[in-house]
Amino acid sequence: MTPRRVLCLSGSLRRASANTALLQAARQLAPADLELQLYAGLDTLPLFNPDDEIEPLPAAVAALREAVGASDALLIACPEYxxxxxxxxxxxxxxxxxSLEFPGKPVALLNASARGSFHAQAALREILLTMAARLVASATVPLPGAGCEVGTILADPARCDELRDVLAxxxxxxxxx
Incomplete structure (x- = not known):
């Protein structure tokens, strides 16, 4: 059986992002039936302007939409600012x-904020539902204090179990x- 593709989107631009580290750890813990790919173009996207939604799209936008279209689901880890x-x-x-690629996509949400991110997560859920995402509620979990390094996350058996549960x-x- 061909693995299902999951596009991982980090909402952080930080080099030492706990949310990005969560996604990288999830990638290493993914079961054989899931293939996780981390999107790395957040910092290349131009500022949104509806006037630019005509063909040809800016290259970074076209690449994002192509990656979303090629995925079966999205796994998002986003901080709160x-x-x-x-x-x-x-x-x-x-x-x-x-885009035509996004509506109906199953989406799971993670958050690594040590202080929680109630406001951002609520806003993100509202935005995603407005965009016609299929939020997977039982795969939407806060993981506070996860750590900013993949190795730290992978060394914590409880954290690994939580990530495996989300992926399952x-x-x-x-x-x-």
Whole structure:
């Protein structure tokens, strides 16, 4: 059986991002029936402008939409800045609003904030539902204090179990499609 593709989107531009580290750890813990790919173009996207949604799309936007279109699901790990979704990540989502690739995509949400990110997660859920995402509620979990390094996360058996549980739910969702 061909593995199902999951595109991992980090909402952080930080080099030492706990949310990016969570996604990288999830990639290493993924079961054989899931292939996780980390999107690395957040910092290359131009500022959203509806006037630029005509063909040809900016190259970075076309690459993002192609990656989303080639995926079976999305795994998002996003921090909170000033009680909201970071601007760069909101910009990424804005570029997907008018796309044909995004609607109906199963989406799981992670968050590594040590203080929690209630406001950003609530806003992110609202944005994603408005965009016609299929939020996988049982695969949407906070993982506070996960650590900023993949090795730290992978050395924590409880954290690994939490990530495996999220991935198992996501895989089960995709198996039902």
């Amino acid at each position: 000033a009680h909201g979704v970071p601007g760069a990540f909101k910009n990424l989502l804005d570029w997907l609003v008018g 739910v996501l895989a089960g969702t995709l198996a039902g499609d």
